[in-house]
Amino acid sequence: xxxxxxxxxxxxxxxxxxxxxxxxxxxxxxxxxxxxxxxxxxxxxxxxxxxxxxxxxxxxxxxxxxxxxxxxxxxxxxxxxxxxxxxxxxxxxxxxxxxxxxxxxxxxxxxxxxxxxxxxxxxxxxxxxxxxxxxxxxxxxxxxxxxxxxxxxxxxxxxxxxxxxxxxxxxxxxxxxxxxxxxxxxxxxxxxxxxxxxxxxxxxxxxxxxxxxxxxxxxxxxxxxxxxxxxxxxxxxxxxxxxxxxxxxxxxxxxxxxxxxxxxxxxxxxxxxxxxxxxxxxxxxx
Amino acid sequence: xxxxxxxxxxxxxxxxxxxxxxxxxxxxxxxxxxxxxxxxxxxxxxxxxxxxxxxxxxxxxxxxxxxxxxxxxxxxxxxxxxxxxxxxxxxxxxxxxxxxxxxxxxxxxxxxxxxxxxxxxxxxxxxxxxxxxxxxxxxxxxxxxxxxxxxxxxxxxxxxxxxxxxxxxxxxxxxxxxxxxxxxxxxxxxxxxxxxxxxxxxxxxxxxxxxxxxxxxxxxxxxxxxxxxxxxxxxxxxxxxxxxxxxxxxxxxxxxxxxxxxxxxxxxxxxxxxxxxxxxxxxxxx
Numbered sequence: 391x392x393x394x395x396x397x398x399x400x401x402x403x404x405x406x407x408x409x410x411x412x413x414x415x416x417x418x419x420x421x422x423x424x425x426x427x428x429x430x431x432x433x434x435x436x437x438x439x440x441x442x443x444x445x446x447x448x449x450x451x452x453x454x455x456x457x458x459x460x461x462x463x464x465x466x467x468x469x470x471x472x473x474x475x476x477x478x479x480x481x482x483x484x485x486x487x488x489x490x491x492x493x494x495x496x497x498x499x500x501x502x503x504x505x506x507x508x509x510x511x512x513x514x515x516x517x518x519x520x521x522x523x524x525x526x527x528x529x530x531x532x533x534x535x536x537x538x539x540x541x542x543x544x545x546x547x548x549x550x551x552x553x554x555x556x557x558x559x560x561x562x563x564x565x566x567x568x569x570x571x572x573x574x575x576x577x578x579x580x581x582x583x584x585x586x587x588x589x590x591x592x593x594x595x596x597x598x599x600x601x602x603x604x605x606x607x608x609x610x611x612x613x614x615x616x617x618x619x620x621x622x623x624x625x626x627x628x629x630x631x632x633x634x635x636x637x638x639x640x641x642x643x644x645x646x647x648x649x650x651x652x653x654x655x656x657x658x659x660x661x662x663x664x665x666x667x668x669x670x671x672x673x674x675x676x
Numbered sequence: 677x678x679x680x681x682x683x684x685x686x687x688x689x690x691x692x693x694x695x696x697x698x699x700x701x702x703x704x705x706x707x708x709x710x711x712x713x714x715x716x717x718x719x720x721x722x723x724x725x726x727x728x729x730x731x732x733x734x735x736x737x738x739x740x741x742x743x744x745x746x747x748x749x750x751x752x753x754x755x756x757x758x759x760x761x762x763x764x765x766x767x768x769x770x771x772x773x774x775x776x777x778x779x780x781x782x783x784x785x786x787x788x789x790x791x792x793x794x795x796x797x798x799x800x801x802x803x804x805x806x807x808x809x810x811x812x813x814x815x816x817x818x819x820x821x822x823x824x825x826x827x828x829x830x831x832x833x834x835x836x837x838x839x840x841x842x843x844x845x846x847x848x849x850x851x852x853x854x855x856x857x858x859x860x861x862x863x864x865x866x867x868x869x870x871x872x873x874x875x876x877x878x879x880x881x882x883x884x885x886x887x888x889x890x891x892x893x894x895x896x897x898x899x900x901x902x903x904x905x906x907x908x909x910x911x912x913x914x915x916x917x918x919x920x921x922x923x924x925x926x927x928x929x930x931x932x933x934x935x936x937x938x939x940x941x942x943x944x945x946x947x948x949x950x951x952x953x954x955x956x957x958x959x960x961x962x
Contacts, residue, residue, distance in 0.1 A: 473897055507897055508913040515871060515915065547871040548834035551897035551913045557871045585801060585833040585843045611759055611793055611837035616902070627794040627837045629801065 391635050392643065394673055401672045402435035402462050403428050404605065404649035408664070409657030410442060419661055421450050429457040431665050435645045437463035437502075437603075440492060447495035455497065462645045463541070463577075463603055464489070464498040469506030470525045471518055473552055486529055493538040500539035500602040502577050507552040518555040523568045530571040541602035542566070543577040546585075548616050559583060559592040566600060575602035578637055579649065581620055584609050584628035590636040598641025606630065606676055607650045618653035622667065624675035634676060646676065677921050678929065680959055687958045688721035688748050689714050690891065690935035694950065695943030696728060705947055707736050715743040717951050721931045723749035723788075723889075726778060733781035741783065748931045749827070749863075749889055750775070750784040755792030756811045757804055759838055772815055779824040786825035786888040788863050793838040804841040809854040816857040827888035828852070829863040832871075834902050845869060845878040852886060861888035864923055865935065867906055870895050870914035876922040884927025892916065892962055893936045904939035908953065910961035920962060932962065 394400065405424055419427070421442055428436055436454055438461065443450060454461050468485040469475040476482040493501040505522045508515050526540065533540040544562045545554035556562055562576045578601055583589055593601070608626030613619045623630055634646070648668050650656050656664060680686065691710055705713070707728055714722055722740055724747065729736060740747050754771045755761040762768040779787040791808045794801050812826065819826040830848045831840035842848055848862045864887055869875055879887070894912030899905045909916055920932070934954050936942050942950060 510897075513913060513915050514918075515913070516873065516918075519873075546833060548832065548902065550871040551895055551899065558873070561873060585836040587802065587805075587844070587847060609837055611796075613837065616834065627799060627801070629799050632800075632802075 391638050398673055399434040400646050401433050402645040402647040403433050404437040404647050407648055407650045408661050425454055425457050435460040435462035437647055439465045447492050451497040461496050461498040463500045463502055464493040464496055465502050467503040471509050471521050472507035473510055475506045490533050490536050490538055494536040500541040502541045502543050504543055504554050505556045508555045515555050523565045527569045530569055530574050534573040539602045540574050541577040544582055546582045563596050575600040577603035579605035580628050580633055581607050593636050593640040601642040604637050605647050605649045618651045620650045620652050623671040630676050677924050684959055685720040686932050687719050688931035688933040689719050690723040690933050693934055693936045694947050711740055711743050721746040721748035723933055725751045733778050737783040747782050747784040749786045749788055750779040750782055751788050753789040757795050757807050758793030759796055761792045776819050776822050776824055780822040786827040788827045788829050790829055790840050791842045794841045801841050809851045813855045816855055816860050820859040825888045826860045827863040832868045849882050861886040863889040865891035866914050866919055867893050879922050879926040887928040890923050891933050891935045904937045906936045906938050909957040916962050
C-alpha cells in the first residue's frame, strides 16, 4: 500500500468539500483561487462540479495543468432515471451528452454519474438497473471517443429510492460487464461503501483499471443529514486504511479525492485552514 | 409462493405499527385491546415490545393464545455494543438475560436483537461484528434452554454507525455460522434488505429454518426520517412480492409481520382503520 505520510501528491480535492454548491456556504472561492491554493498546498489534482464551470471549461482545465495539477474528474451527469431525472427523457439525454462534452473540454479524466433512483411506479430496483445499463451502453461510445471515462458511482443504499438505485459495487460491476466497454468504470467512495465487507473481493473482480476514482471522507456514527453531514477522515466509523488497501490491491494507484459535504461543520471553516486539515488527515489517517 | 388474497392468517402485527412507542402517537391502545382487534380482523399473530409488557408477560401471552393467535416475537434485546449500548457491559448483559426471560414468559417464538453500532473508537465494522458473534455465542445456550429463538436483525446500512453494525443478511449468516447454535437465527425486514440483489442467494444459504421473522413495510422514495418514516406496503419502491418469493424459496412458511414506524403519517390514523388498510394491502400487494 502506498505511504502518504511524506509524499502526498496523490491527494485530490473535490471542490464540493469547500461548500461551493450551496448558497451561502463556504468562502465562495473561485475555481482559480481553489487551483492556486491546491497547488500551493501540494495537492495533485482537482475535481470540479459543472455548475462552477459554466463556459470556462477549456480555460479552467488549462489553468489547472499550468499549475502542475490534473483535473481528475467532473461531477456529474444528470440523474439518468427515477424521480429526480430531467424529464422528458430527451432532455436528460441532451444534458448527458453536454456533461460528456464539458468533461472533454476540461480535460477531466472521468465524468461521474449518479444514476438516479428506482423508476417511478416500477417497484423494481432490478428493472431500474437494467435501464441504467441500457442508457450507459447508449452513450458509452460517445464518452469513449471524447476520451472521458464514464464513472458509475454506487451510492449508500440510503439513497436507493431517489438518487441512485445503484447501491453496491457488485451491481456496478455487473453493469460494466453488461455494457462491455472498457471505458465504463466505477467510482469508489468511502461514504457509500464503508459498510460492505465484500468490498475486497468485489474490487479484485472489478480491477484497478476500471476504478475511475477513489473518494475519501468518513461516516459519522450519529450523522444527522445523509446528504450534507459527512465527516472528515478519522472522525467517523469507517476503516479507511482497510478500504484503501482493498482499492490498491485491485491495482488502483490513482488519486485519492477528498469529497466532504458538511453543511453544519466543515463548510463553515476557513477554506485555507480546511485544506491544511485535509492534508494532515490524509497523511496521518488514510 | 403462498397466496394471501383470501386466506391471510399468516399476517402478523408488530405493535410498533400503531405508534405505541412514542409519547403522544397512536391511540394508546392497550395490549389487550390490540389482541382483541387483531383477533377480530383475522391476524394470526402479534409481536410486542418490552416497554408495553412490564410484568404482565405471562398474562398477555396467555390472552393472545386464548384469542386464537400466537406471539410471534418480542422486540428486543438491548444494543449489544456501540455508542447506544447500556454501559457498563455487565448492565447490558443483565438486560440481555432479562429480555430472554421476558420472551420465554410471553411464549414468544423469537426475541429480536438489534446489535448496536460500530464500537466506539474502533473504526472497525469487522471487529464490531466479531464482538457481536462472541456475545451471541455467550447467551445462545440460555436462549436455547428458554425455548426462544435469538433473531439477529440486519438493519439498513444507514444505521451502521450507531444502531447496527450488522447491515447485511450475508454478515448475519456468517455470525450464525460462527456461533453454530441452530437456535440463533435471522430476521428479514423489507425496509432493511430491499436494495440487496444478492438476497435470493443469501436466503438459500440461510435456509428457512433459520429465518426467525419476516417483516413487511415499504421504503419511501423520498423518505424524510430514516427511523420513523416507513411506508405502507405498496407506497414505496421495494419489490415486496419478489422479496417474499425469495424468503419462501428458502423454506420459510411462517408469519409475515407488518412493522411500520411512521410518525408523520400512519401513526396518526385511526388504529382500527389502519388495521383494515394493513389487511387490504397484505392481501393485494404482498
